[in-house]
Amino acid sequence: MSDYILEMNQISKEFPGVKALSNVNFKVERGEIHFLVGENGAGKSTLMKVLSGVYPFGTYSGDIVYNGEIQKYNKISDSVDVGVVIIYQELALFPDLSVYENIFAGNEIQKGGVLDWNKAIVESKNLLNKVGLKVNPEILIKELGVGKQQLVEIAKALSKEVKLLILDEPTAALNEDDSANLLELLLELKKQGITSIMISHKLKEVIAIADKATVLRDGETICTLDASKGEITETNIIKNMVGREIEDIYPKRAKKVLGENILELSNWTAYDSRLGRNVATNVDLHVKKGEIVGIAGLMGSGRTELALSIFGNAENYKVQGDLIVEGKKTHFKHTSEAIKAGIAYVTEDRKGDGLFLLQDIKSNISIGNLKQISPGGKVNENEEMVIAQGYRESLKIKTPSLQQLVGKLSGGNQQKVSLGKWLFVGPKLLILDEPTRGIDVGAKFEIYTVMNELIAQGMSIIMISSELGEVLGMSDRIYVMAEGEIKGELSSEEANQEKIMELATQ
Structure with missing residues (x-):
C-alpha cells in the first residue's frame, strides 16, 4: 500500500481572465524524488505556491492533504511549521549578511530571550556539512557563487526540519558541475528520509534521479510516470508535455548557398576597466549572410562579453582590432549605432536587462x-x-x-x-545569448522554428548557448571560447560534444 506524504486533490486556481489550474491531482510518496514537469505556463509553479501557502486557503478550491490531514495554510510560515519548505529559482538570501545569519533568518536561535549567535555558527557548520558545502559560515553570501548559494538555501531548509522539500528550477542558473552536485545532494537527502519535489525543464535531470514525474499541461494533470516501470524517457515526457511527439527537437532547415560575410572580427580585443583585464583577446570570427554561428564555452569563457563588445553595450570596455560590418570597417560607441547598422542583441538576462x-x-x-x-x-x-x-x-x-x-x-x-x-x-544580424534558458521543450522548439524562418529570410544569427545539444543541433558552424579566446572552429559535420569540451577546457 502506498504511503503518501502529500495528496493534492482537485486543485483549481483562477486569476483574472486565466484559469491557471483545473482540478489538478498530484500525489507524492514519502521518501521519493518526484519531478513536476510541463511547458511554461502549465501551472507547475502555481501548484507549488498553493501547496506552500503563497496562495492561501480560500483563494483556490480543492484539498491539500499532508501526512494524512487536510491543511489550510494562510501564509508561508504555516507550511514551514509542518516541514514543507520551498526554494525558488530566484534565491531569497540577503547578500550583505553572513551565511549563518541567512540560514537562521526568521528562525533565530535564542537563549533566555537573547539571540545566541555562537550556537548559530556551530549549528550552521553542521548544516553546511550535511549539504557538502565547505565554507566559513561567517562569510558574506555575496562572496559565494550561485551554486554555493543554492546549497545555503537547502541548509536553511534543513534548519527548519524540512520533511518535504520543493525546488523550483534549482539548476536553471547553475553550471553542469554545480547541477550534478545538487542532484547528488537530493539523492543523499532521500537516504535521510526527506521527500523532494523538483520543477525542472532539464529532462536529463528528470531521467537521472526521478522516482516519479507528474506532467501538467494547460493547468491540468496529464499523467504520472514511474521510473521503476521504465516510463521516464525523454520521448515519453515530451509527448505528454506538448501533447504531440516531437521527433526532432531541433527542426531541420534546407541547406543553401551562403552569402558574403555580414560581420568579421579581426584581432578583436576587449579590455574591461572594472576587472582590469581582457574579457576577449585577439578574436578572429566571421558570420555569413543566412547562417547560424554557434558560440560554445563554459561559464566565464567570455562569450557574453564578446557579444557586448560587438554591440557597443559596455561603457567600461576598451576595444581594439577590426570590426567589419557588410565590408565596412566600423566601431560602435553606443548600442544605437549597432542597431542602425543592423545588429540586434537579445540578452541572456531577459528579466534584468x-x-x-x-x-x-x-x-x-x-x-x-x-x-x-x-x-x-x-x-x-x-x-x-x-x-x-x-x-x-x-x-x-x-x-x-x-x-x-x-x-x-x-x-x-x-x-x-x-x-x-x-x-x-x-536587424540583419541577430545575436541570441542563451535564447532558451529556463524555458520548456515545447517553447524551445517554437524558438528554433522562428530562428530557421529568420535564416530562410536572409538574416544571420550568432547563438551563444551553454546547452551543447542546442549548439550542435542548430549551428552551421561553431566557435569554441575559453578564457576570452577562440580555441577552435568546427563545422556542423565535424562537431560533437567531445570535441567542443576538449576545446572549451584548453
Whole structure:
C-alpha cells in the first residue's frame, strides 16, 4: 500500500481572465524524488505556491492533504511549521549578511530571550556539512557563487526540519558541475528520509534521479510516470508535455548557398576597466549572410562579453582590432549605432536587462523602434497594437491580451516578447545569448522554428548557448571560447560534444 506524504486533490486556481489550474491531482510518496514537469505556463509553479501557502486557503478550491490531514495554510510560515519548505529559482538570501545569519533568518536561535549567535555558527557548520558545502559560515553570501548559494538555501531548509522539500528550477542558473552536485545532494537527502519535489525543464535531470514525474499541461494533470516501470524517457515526457511527439527537437532547415560575410572580427580585443583585464583577446570570427554561428564555452569563457563588445553595450570596455560590418570597417560607441547598422542583441538576462516587467506586451515590443510609430514625436497607439499583434501571432505568444504585463508571462513567452522587440528593429544580424534558458521543450522548439524562418529570410544569427545539444543541433558552424579566446572552429559535420569540451577546457 502506498504511503503518501502529500495528496493534492482537485486543485483549481483562477486569476483574472486565466484559469491557471483545473482540478489538478498530484500525489507524492514519502521518501521519493518526484519531478513536476510541463511547458511554461502549465501551472507547475502555481501548484507549488498553493501547496506552500503563497496562495492561501480560500483563494483556490480543492484539498491539500499532508501526512494524512487536510491543511489550510494562510501564509508561508504555516507550511514551514509542518516541514514543507520551498526554494525558488530566484534565491531569497540577503547578500550583505553572513551565511549563518541567512540560514537562521526568521528562525533565530535564542537563549533566555537573547539571540545566541555562537550556537548559530556551530549549528550552521553542521548544516553546511550535511549539504557538502565547505565554507566559513561567517562569510558574506555575496562572496559565494550561485551554486554555493543554492546549497545555503537547502541548509536553511534543513534548519527548519524540512520533511518535504520543493525546488523550483534549482539548476536553471547553475553550471553542469554545480547541477550534478545538487542532484547528488537530493539523492543523499532521500537516504535521510526527506521527500523532494523538483520543477525542472532539464529532462536529463528528470531521467537521472526521478522516482516519479507528474506532467501538467494547460493547468491540468496529464499523467504520472514511474521510473521503476521504465516510463521516464525523454520521448515519453515530451509527448505528454506538448501533447504531440516531437521527433526532432531541433527542426531541420534546407541547406543553401551562403552569402558574403555580414560581420568579421579581426584581432578583436576587449579590455574591461572594472576587472582590469581582457574579457576577449585577439578574436578572429566571421558570420555569413543566412547562417547560424554557434558560440560554445563554459561559464566565464567570455562569450557574453564578446557579444557586448560587438554591440557597443559596455561603457567600461576598451576595444581594439577590426570590426567589419557588410565590408565596412566600423566601431560602435553606443548600442544605437549597432542597431542602425543592423545588429540586434537579445540578452541572456531577459528579466534584468531585456524587458520592462511592469509594462505590457505591446510597450515592450515597440520600445526598440519607437521612431517608426511616432510621427511628430507621439506614439501611434493603433499602429503599436497592430505591430504587437503581428508578433504575437508570428511568435505564438500565449497571452489573454496585449495589455498583459510582461512580468506575468511564463519564461518562454517573455523570451518571445524579447525576441519580438528586436525583430521590430529589423536587424540583419541577430545575436541570441542563451535564447532558451529556463524555458520548456515545447517553447524551445517554437524558438528554433522562428530562428530557421529568420535564416530562410536572409538574416544571420550568432547563438551563444551553454546547452551543447542546442549548439550542435542548430549551428552551421561553431566557435569554441575559453578564457576570452577562440580555441577552435568546427563545422556542423565535424562537431560533437567531445570535441567542443576538449576545446572549451584548453
